[in-house]
Amino acid sequence: SGMAAGSGPVLPRLLCFLVLVSATAAAWGLGSLGCSFGAFCECDFRPDLRGLECDLAQHLAGQHLVRQLVVKRLKAFVEDPAPAKPLVMSFHGWTGTGKSYVSSMLVQYLFRHGMASPHVHHFSPVIHFPHADQIGRYQGDLKQWILGNLTACGRSLFLFDEVDKMHPGLLGVLRPFLGPSWVVYGTNYRKAIFIFLSNAGGEQINQLALDAWRARRDREELQLQDLEPAISKAIVDNPNHGFWQSGIVEDQLLDLLVPFLPLQRHHVRHCVANEVAQLGLAQQQEEEVVQAVLDGTAFFPEEERLFSSNGCKTVASRITLFL
Numbered sequence: 001s002g003m004a005a006g007s008g009p010v011l012p013r014l015l016c017f018l019v020l021v022s023a024t025a026a027a028w029g030l031g032s033l034g035c036s037f038g039a040f041c042e043c044d045f046r047p048d049l050r051g052l053e054c055d056l057a058q059h060l061a062g063q064h065l066v067r068q069l070v071v072k073r074l075k076a077f078v079e080d081p082a083p084a085k086p087l088v089m090s091f092h093g094w095t096g097t098g099k100s101y102v103s104s105m106l107v108q109y110l111f112r113h114g115m116a117s118p119h120v121h122h123f124s125p126v127i128h129f130p131h132a133d134q135i136g137r138y139q140g141d142l143k144q145w146i147l148g149n150l151t152a153c154g155r156s157l158f159l160f161d162e163v164d165k166m167h168p169g170l171l172g173v174l175r176p177f178l179g180p181s182w183v184v185y186g187t188n189y190r191k192a193i194f195i196f197l198s199n200a201g202g203e204q205i206n207q208l209a210l211d212a213w214r215a216r217r218d219r220e221e222l223q224l225q226d227l228e229p230a231i232s233k234a235i236v237d238n239p240n241h242g243f244w245q246s247g248i249v250e251d252q253l254l255d256l257l258v259p260f261l262p263l264q265r266h267h268v269r270h271c272v273a274n275e276v277a278q279l280g281l282a283q284q285q286e287e288e289v290v291q292a293v294l295d296g297t298a299f300f301p302e303e304e305r306l307f308s309s310n311g312c313k314t315v316a317s318r319i320t321l322f323l
């Protein structure tokens, strides 16, 4: 990941430390009791949303909307013993802005075994659905997998990567699972979480962030309602997007669109510094490496050179070039 542990503002770090200590104490003392009565400790679902909030506050560079929106929505969903429908979130933004980083962090704070949990399912078009001519088979498989896994555990999480590269039509089979009506075999399918990642809408988000910057508006003033219409339009108008004619957007099955903003120079610096801090270099050398990586980072648009072309994506691999 491009934004791993390291330095951060002192106050959040201290607060997070206290939260983590008390959470650990609570887990030792009351963990099993809480779970035997609690509505949300099914399977290995062990949500620690304060831990998630802390980690995001310290390590996620430049994404105020993500921090605000995701934790709030998750909290409401997780604490609801009988949700009206599954939680469906779609992450949008330019490459390297943190979509995968946030989704894996989320999984890690929701399930005891994180990505290795038997109830976390990760689908990538290249790995699971590579051939356009086999879409019929993929549709059948996917439907079976969702059904089977939700029967095994209602608190399952399904993560769909690179949705803008999924064959249009495939995700239509998800439609019945994402709405309010799906309770079968005594399993409450409304407790599932679905997350979709795509670059779709990234250009539009970048443009709006650029407009805001040119208008001298503070980046943090950008709100979801400023970005949402452009993102929705970008998905609905794109015949190559996995949601194309799936009914998912049209039926308003997405509970939350999460925009990831393009990263500026100081955000990339934050990512690089986080990575470099783990290497245990002398301070002088540390600063040199950070500077070298930043000097080798491409920025756009050509004139202002404001946003990183790859976000924080290639940061970790490029650091090794300067050691």
Ligand SMILES: *[C@@H]1O[C@H](CO)[C@@H](O)[C@H](O)[C@H]1NC(C)=O
Pocket (backbone or CB within 6 Å): 121, 122, 144, 145, 146, 147, 148, 149, 152
């Ligand atoms: C659950 O999903 C996985 C794919 O992540 C699939 O291989 C497995 O067969 C599914 N389990 C059931 C019971 O359908």
